[in-house]
Amino acid sequence: MKLQSCDSEILITAGFYEPFTAANAIQALNQVGFEDGDIGMLGMLDGPVSNLTGICEAIGVPLAHALYYETSFEDGGVLLIVRARELSMRRTALAVLNEQGGILPPTIH
DSSP states (O other): OOOOOOTTOEEEEEEESSHHHHHHHHHHHHHTTOOGGGEEEEEETTSOOTTHHHHHHHHTOOHHHHHHHHHHTTTOEEEEEEEESSHHHHHHHHHHHHHTTOBOOTTTO
């Protein structure tokens, strides 16, 4: 994953229990204008990823969100990370991820 955030960009995260649902969300994000380079996927298919908080912190995801996903996906799942370059794209990404069944951190609603 090569997502790097700068001050004008916003990272949005959503978890999915099923990789096919995450793939559908990526396709829906592409359809509304997000490029593949703006979407990262971190798989946790067979249980938790060790040091998920460290990985998330390294790419700019807030610690509270990383901790939420670490406890939510103890049995596995997929974490999508979307880079929005504008505030309006943040709202669009959140709407798409929510519509596709993404699990959003409680502080982001």
